[in-house]
Amino acid sequence: MGFAENMRILSNINCSLASFNTMMEQRLNGVDYTTTGLTLGNNLSNGIIRNEMAYDMQKHGNPIGNLINMYTGYGTPEANTAGTLGMMSAYMCNPWGFFNSPLCSYMCGPMSMTPYMSMGMTGYYGGYMGMMPGMSCWC
Numbered sequence: 623m624g625f626a627e628n629m630r631i632l633s634n635i636n637c638s639l640a641s642f643n644t645m646m647e648q649r650l651n652g653v654d655y656t657t658t659g660l661t662l663g664n665n666l667s668n669g670i671i672r673n674e675m676a677y678d679m680q681k682h683g684n685p686i687g688n689l690i691n692m693y694t695g696y697g698t699p700e701a702n703t704a705g706t707l708g709m710m711s712a713y714m715c716n717p718w719g720f721f722n723s724p725l726c727s728y729m730c731g732p733m734s735m736t737p738y739m740s741m742g743m744t745g746y747y748g749g750y751m752g753m754m755p756g757m758s759c760w761c
Contacts, residue, residue, distance in 0.1 A: 626680040629688050630673055637669030640697030669696040672709050679713065686712045 623631075645662045649655075669691075676687025687709060694705035 626677055629680060630677040633673040633676065633688070633691055634670060637666065637673060637696040640695065640701075641665035641669065644697040665697050665702065668702045668706060672705050675709050675713050684712075 641662055644665060645658045648658045648661060672687075672691055676691050679685070679687040690708040690712060691705060694708060695701040696705070
């Protein structure tokens with residue numbers, strides 16, 4: 623296994639421990655089972671999605687996703703908000719990480735990416751991101 627895989631595994635363990643810790647704190651404070659279960663599911667899914675985004679970035683040599691997850695933490699609404707906003711900003715503003723990711727393929731359709739992509743951006747036109755010739759993905 624490489625560095626990216628190890629970081630994903632360790633980050634998912636960290637996310638799980640922090641989410642279960644928050645659930646136990648809520649139960650000790652008298653919060654009902656339904657609310658704690660929903661909070662646990664929300665915290666786990668948020669952290670795992672952030673870890674997958676960081677993994678995708680790390681595979682392409684960009685460690686920013688791991689740094690964001692390390693500094694924002696997991697398992698609380700504040701950590702989820704800060705981590706998600708930071709991760710979305712880093713992920714979307716990085717053309718290499720975004721246009722080569724499954725997220726862009728999902729948003730634009732499997733046939734919209736051409737094999738001779740050009741990574742330069744020409745600006746914004748009518749709310750859509752305008753690409754240079756060779757890029758037909760208008761995410």
